[in-house]
Amino acid sequence: MISALTMGLAGVGRIGTSHAETLKHLPGVDTVVVADADAERAYAAAGKLGVEAVADIDVLLAAPLDGLIIATATDSHPELITRAVDAGIPVFCEKPVAADIQGTLDVITRLENSTVPVQIGFQRRFDVGYRAARDAIASGSLGWLHTLRATTLDPAPPPAEYVGRSGGLFRDCGVHDFDIIRWVTGREVVEVYATGANRGEEFFAAAGDVDTAAVLLRLDDDSLATVSLSRYNGAGYDVRLEALGSLGNAVVGLDDRAPLTSVEPDYAPSGLPAYPGFMERFRRAYTDELAAFLSVATGDLESPCTPSDALKAFYIAEACELSRREGRPVTVAEVRH
Structure with missing residues (x-):
């Protein structure tokens, strides 16, 4: 049963802020912690949303998280996905996995022997x-x-x-x-x-x-x-x-x-x-997508959209x-x- 989850969110732009708002209202989520490349923006967003913030994404990845939502710029996706997976943190990442095919293949190769789930955001x-x-x-x-x-x-x-x-x-x-x-x-x-x-x-x-x-x-x-x-x-x-x-x-x-x-x-x-x-x-779809990710993060559901799906x-x-x-x-x- 999903309960008392601590969810991290990297990137507090438009989609990231919306995801944070959605997460804090999902059953089973106890804490939402946000970070951004711009620390001031992260703390300002957290204050408006009523969630927690940390100084940067390095601090976020070092925290005891049950899952990480990545809503940062595309060029940061490969590093954040692999760092989170290496830390044993289930990942939800907005598309794309990487900026190009080779970058996507590199991430998939890095994940081949991992059991940590990764879900890519295709809300449709x-x-x-x-x-x-x-x-x-x-x-x-x-x-x-x-x-x-x-x-x-x-x-x-x-x-x-x-x-x-x-x-x-x-x-x-x-x-x-x-x-x-x-x-x-x-x-x-x-x-x-x-x-x-x-x-x-x-x-x-x-x-x-x-x-x-x-x-x-x-x-x-x-x-x-x-x-x-x-x-x-x-x-x-x-x-x-x-x-x-x-x-x-x-x-x-x-x-x-x-x-x-x-x-x-x-x-x-x-x-x-x-x-x-x-x-x-797609407001309802975004909510249902993140609700599915909670089940992915707790091991109750296989990833409904893998990096390999995104590659195709x-x-x-x-x-x-x-x-x-x-x-x-x-x-x-x-x-x-």
């Missing part, structure tokens, strides 16, 4: 809609799948400094779609064709990135998936998945807050505001980037190390 796996779609596909009620259509459209672009270190639209944003397509179907992606465009701010092109992209994926059973990505969806945050089968379909994200404007004369809009961003759209989604993102740059279909096998 805990969303009730995606879970229902997965169940529908597995049940056979949709028949055989011929097409999946995934959408991740941000209402406004992130800051230029973020774009420069994000890894690009496919690795930063599309990777969630790639992971969830694998997860809901139970199939692997074998080939991609990706293209992109820049009609927005110049800092995307300056960073070698695109602000909008379209991807075609071929799965290993010959079903097809499309993924639409954009940083400029002014109508609101739009994340959906359509699973279209020979007998029926399942649609995730089609609710009264979906930022879709029908021009049909008899359609009556809900009047509810669109989701402004991912935190609001990263391979697809890497193949998309290569396809966009070279203007050709790319097999996922081409980018595997």
